[in-house]
Amino acid sequence: MAASPDADDADMAELPLETRCPPTPLRQYGGFWWPEPILPGVVAARARFEPRPSDVFLASFPKSGTTWLKALAFAALHRADHPPRAPDHPLRRRNPHDCVEFLEGLFALSPSPVKGGDVFAPHPSPRVIATHIPYSLLPGSVTTEGTGCKIVYVCRDPKDALVSKWQFTKKRLAFAAAAPDNPPKPCTVDEMFELFCDGRCTYGPQWHHVLGYWEASRRQPEKVLFLRYEEMLRDPVGNVRKLAEFMGCVFSGKEEAAGVAEDVVELCSMDTLKNMEVNKNGTQNSVKNEAFFRKGVAGDWSNHMTPEMAARLDKIVEDALQGSGFAF
Ligand code: A3P
Secondary structure (H helix, E strand, O other): OOOOOOOOOOOHHHOOEEOOOOOOOEEEEOOEEEEOOOHHHHHHHHHHOOOOOOOEEEEEOOOOOHHHHHHHHHHHHOOOOOOOOOOOOHHHHOOHHHHOOEHHHHHHHOOHHHOOOOOOOOOOOOOEEEEOOOHHHOOHHHHOOOOOOEEEEEEOOHHHHHHHHHHHHHHHHHHHOOOOOOOOOOOOHHHHHHHHHOOOOOOOOHHHHHHHHHHHHHHOOOOEEEEEHHHHHHOHHHHHHHHHHHHOOOOOHHHHHHOHHHHHHHHOOHHHHHOOHHHHHOEOOOOEHHHHOOOOOOOHHHHOOOHHHHHHHHHHHHHHHOOOOOOO
16 A cells, blocks of 8 residues: 555555554554554545535544544434433444444454455435544545535544543553463553654544645535534523534423433533443453543643743744644
8 A cells, every 4th residue: 555545555565664653563654653453444434435415524633522422423313213311322332433423443353254345335315424533534425525424523623622532541451461472561651742742643643634624624514514522512592503503403492492412412421421331341342441530621731741831832833834824
C-alpha cells in the first residue's frame, strides 16, 4: 500500500511504523497514524462501502465524546420505536458501541464470506455508523455532495483527549494483562504527550483530524454538523435538539411539551449510562465497558499535565491551525 489515500492494495510493511504507543503498532497512511489492525478495514471501507441517503455518520478523534454521541444520536433517531423512558430501551441493555458500529472496525473484523462486499449492506435503514477516519480519507461515496448522507463530528480540547486516551489505554492494557501473552507496558503520560505533540497517536495529528471536519462543515453545513464536547456538556439539551434537527428528526411541539429531548439527554447522561449493569460489568473485545465512562468533564488535563506541557501543546496546535479560522 503506497502512502496515498488512493491506495487500495495492502502492503502495510512499506508504511512508516510507530511502536512506542501500545497496545497496537501504528502505521502512517495519508498523513495520519492508524492502528495497524484497523488499516485494512479503512482500505476495504473506502473500496466497498455503499452509502444510503438516510445514513448518519458519527465521526470523531478517539476519546472526544464518541460514546456519548453514539448514545445521543441512536436514542434521538430511533425514539419512535424506542422511547427514551422505555424500560427495555436498547441502551439499557447494550453499550452504545454495540448499538452503533464503527465503519472501519467492522470492515477490518469481517470474516471472509463477506469479503469483497459491503459488510453494512444487511443493516436496515436509517443507519447510524461511527468512524474515526479523517474527513480526507472517508470513502468518496460518503463525502460527495448530493449523496444525501450526513456526518456529525464531535471535537474536544486536545489536552483532554490526550489524558482520556492515556487513562483508557492503561485500562485496556490491564484488561489484556489477564491474557496469557504478556502485554506491553503502558506509556507514561509524559511519553504519550511527546508522541501526541508529534502527531504520533491513533488517528493523529489530532488538530489535522479536527480541521478536516471543521472545514467540511463550513463548506457544506447541511451535510456536516460540527459539535464541541465542551458545549455539549454546557448545554446538552440544546445540542441534542441541534443534532435531531440535523439528522432530519426534529423534536415536534408535542414531544417538546412532553420533555422528550430532556429524556434523551437523561438516558444518555454519564450517570445513567455508567450505572447500567451492561456498562458496569460488560466487555468489548479488548476492554471492559466501564472504561468508556470515566469523568466526562472539561479540563481534567490540569490534573495530569503541567502548565508548561499544556502551553507547549497549545502552541503546537495554534501554529498548525494558523490562518485556518479554527481555534479550540
Ligand atoms: P474522560 O476520560 O475525560 O472522562 P470516547 O467516547 O470518544 O472514547 O470518549 C471518552 C470520553 O467521553 C471520556 O472522557 C468519557 O468519560 C466521556 N464520556 C463517556 N460517556 C459520556 C457521557 N454520557 N457524557 C459525557 N461524557 C462521556
